[in-house]
Amino acid sequence: MRRQSDHFADYAEALDRLIDAGLAYPSFMSRGEARAMIVEAEAVGREWPRDPDGAPLFPTAERSLSSRERLTRIDEGEPFAWRLDIEAALAHVARPILWDEQGSGPAGETGCITADPAAWGDVVIARKEVPTSYHLAVVVDDALQGITHVVRGRDLFHATAVQRLLQELLGLSAPVYLHHDLVLGDDGRKLSKSRKDTGLAALRTAGLTPTDVTRMVGL
Numbered sequence: 657m658r659r660q661s662d663h664f665a666d667y668a669e670a671l672d673r674l675i676d677a678g679l680a681y682p683s684f685m686s687r688g689e690a691r692a693m694i695v696e697a698e699a700v701g702r703e704w705p706r707d708p709d710g711a712p713l714f715p716t717a718e719r720s721l722s723s724r725e726r727l728t729r730i731d732e733g734e735p736f737a738w739r740l741d742i743e744a745a746l747a748h749v750a751r752p753i754l755w756d757e758q759g760s761g762p763a764g765e766t767g768c769i770t771a772d773p774a775a776w777g778d779v780v781i782a783r784k785e786v787p788t789s790y791h792l793a794v795v796v797d798d799a800l801q802g803i804t805h806v807v808r809g810r811d812l813f814h815a816t817a818v819q820r821l822l823q824e825l826l827g828l829s830a831p832v833y834l835h836h837d838l839v840l841g842d843d844g845r846k847l848s849k850s851r852k853d854t855g856l857a858a859l860r861t862a863g864l865t866p867t868d869v870t871r872m873v874g875l
Contacts, residue, residue: 658801660793667788670796670826671738671781679745679825680781682726682736683718690715705777708814713777714739738782740822742774749824753817758805759834761813771817779818791818799828810835 660667674680685693694704694712705713719741730736753771760766781792788796798806813835823830 658797660788660797663797663800664787666796666800667782667792670792671787673826674740674781675738677748677825678741679748680738680740681719681721682730683714683739683778683780684729684734684736685715685718686735707776716778719743719778736784737780739778740781740818742776742778742821745821745825746774749821753820753824755816755820755830756832757813757835758832759807759810759836761835762810765813769816771820772814773817773821775814776818781822791815791822795819795822795826795828798831799823799826803831805832805834807834807836809838811838 671680690712693715698704707713718739753773755769755771757766757769761769779791780789782788797803816833816835820830822828
């Protein structure tokens with residue numbers, strides 16, 4: 657099993673490539689500051705764009721900070737996150753980004769899917785203390801392990817767009833994806849560790865077999 661905390665050097669190398677290409681920038685704005693900016697904009701009637709999960713896109717004002725200001729603020733120890741400049745990244749690729757979907761998306765999307773990374777805005781790809789994020793780590797891990805097929809829940813279908821963009825930017829091969837139904841609780845919401853929902857171990861204890869579980873997710 658590949659433990660991500662043991663492979664920060666791999667992620668840092670990929671991050672450095674994106675930074676050197678001018679495709680990532682340090683963002684010093686806190687979530688609270690971003691939230692206040694969005695509330696202020698919406699209060700005067702501006703419609704703020706939202707991602708496929710319904711969350712407001714993060715403000716992009718810091719794209720235009722000068723190199724000197726960025727370095728000064730980093731040297732002063734100001735907290736920041738590395739964000740992907742989605743406009744620069746898409747211009748760098750300059751062609752449609754596709755993936756092979758063997759399962760289906762929320763609206764039944766299947767087959768050759770055209771990715772829409774711009775729908776997510778300038779996503780976080782690393783933190784000041786940790787040289788990666790979920791999106792960057794999974795594409796690097798998949799490539800280094802030679803993963804050819806990714807099978808996961810349908811709640812990650814739209815996020816595939818960001819991962820496919822990163823694969824294109826880093827010259828990594830794209831696996832085949834299969835997104836499946838989620839196992840839902842009695843309230844119709846997906847099971848979640850954060851809500852202390854039932855895990856696989858509990859399902860096994862309850863007598864469910866692997867076949868039962870795969871049937872629950874529509875495989």
